[in-house]
Amino acid sequence: MRELVPYVPGEQPRIANLVKLNTNENPYPPSPRVTAAIADAASKGLELYPDPESTILRETIADYHGIDPGQVFPGNGSDEVLAHSFFAFFQQDRPLLMPDVTYSFYRVYCQLYGIQAQLLAVDEALQIDVAGYRGRRAGGVVIANPNAPTGSALPLTAVEQLLQSQPDCVVLVDEAYVDFGAESAIPLVDRYPNLLVVQTLSKSRSLAGLRVGFAVGQRHLIEALERVKNSFNSYPLDRLAVAGAVAAYEDREHFEQTRQTVMRSRDELTVQMWRLGFDVLPSSANFVFARHPKQDAAALAARLREHGVLVRHFSQPRIAQYLRISVGTPVQCDALVNALRLLIPAD
Numbered sequence: 001m002r003e004l005v006p007y008v009p010g011e012q013p014r015i016a017n018l019v020k021l022n023t024n025e026n027p028y029p030p031s032p033r034v035t036a037a038i039a040d041a042a043s044k045g046l047e048l049y050p051d052p053e054s055t056i057l058r059e060t061i062a063d064y065h066g067i068d069p070g071q072v073f074p075g076n077g078s079d080e081v082l083a084h085s086f087f088a089f090f091q092q093d094r095p096l097l098m099p100d101v102t103y104s105f106y107r108v109y110c111q112l113y114g115i116q117a118q119l120l121a122v123d124e125a126l127q128i129d130v131a132g133y134r135g136r137r138a139g140g141v142v143i144a145n146p147n148a149p150t151g152s153a154l155p156l157t158a159v160e161q162l163l164q165s166q167p168d169c170v171v172l173v174d175e176a177y178v179d180f181g182a183e184s185a186i187p188l189v190d191r192y193p194n195l196l197v198v199q200t201l202s203k204s205r206s207l208a209g210l211r212v213g214f215a216v217g218q219r220h221l222i223e224a225l226e227r228v229k230n231s232f233n234s235y236p237l238d239r240l241a242v243a244g245a246v247a248a249y250e251d252r253e254h255f256e257q258t259r260q261t262v263m264r265s266r267d268e269l270t271v272q273m274w275r276l277g278f279d280v281l282p283s284s285a286n287f288v289f290a291r292h293p294k295q296d297a298a299a300l301a302a303r304l305r306e307h308g309v310l311v312r313h314f315s316q317p318r319i320a321q322y323l324r325i326s327v328g329t330p331v332q333c334d335a336l337v338n339a340l341r342l343l344i345p346a347d
């Protein structure tokens, strides 16, 4: 326990009026139908345990993606689903392959469960090189698509290449940001028994506070996850979470409208940051990953905080000069750009 190095979530400040662009939350609230459904669920039946299988939610997600409810495994946020997946599939005598630049929680799960990780370097442009995963002795593969914290997405053909190059182990594709402009691998599930796709309602459906995520895969993988879950917590999803999550899927219009707005703001923010001299990676997510050739990233993050703007900095070697900035409302993006104008002298 003394050696375990836990994941450090982005700061959730208790100070009001900070422009919070550090944890990739959606800047827009969920659909009013979500809050109504939660209020309704809260008014009846809280004395009873919830459905341990979250059947209604499974059916709703399956219906949305055109798959079978038995191919869906919901959990208490995708972090929990990821943890169960690492436990179920990656504890092997062969290493788990993952990019050296990716969601830092993956390495924490490896340490927690004693999984050996092998980090494969992303290229100079911080892109995942799928060809490098071929022919390696592996007990599993995990990638985020779009990747975090870069925002870069792989096309489905590259994901398929990965699935084919490691057919004997589970390839986990974490699609936390997929709704902001990448292609989901869910349509590949029926053809690849080794594919497990994980998604969350925290980002594109504005429900980070509700804690709902899920995995999609063929029945044998979902069954394994069910065994792990039922050996850990029979009721990971409470009644309110299920009611809210189902309502979020039912309001397609709200989902479409908010995600389109976020994508538009992202593209505008990218242009603004170019004008300030930043290099900005092309993003398929609700954040941008950027560096300034003349500004130290950690110092800039600290100074932005003094100006009331929170962004995320990772001190990991290859990305230590980058900032990850969540896409906010137009007002929040303007606040960021104005603060940057004060901090960065014009050439």
Ligand SMILES: *Cc1c(COP(=O)(O)O)cnc(C)c1O
Pocket: 024, 076, 077, 078, 079, 080, 103, 144, 148, 174, 176, 199, 200, 201, 202, 208, 211, 212, 213
């Ligand atoms: C935000 C995020 C998650 C966690 O999502 P929750 O469902 O809120 O636990 C998982 N993976 C990546 C890459 C993320 O950015």
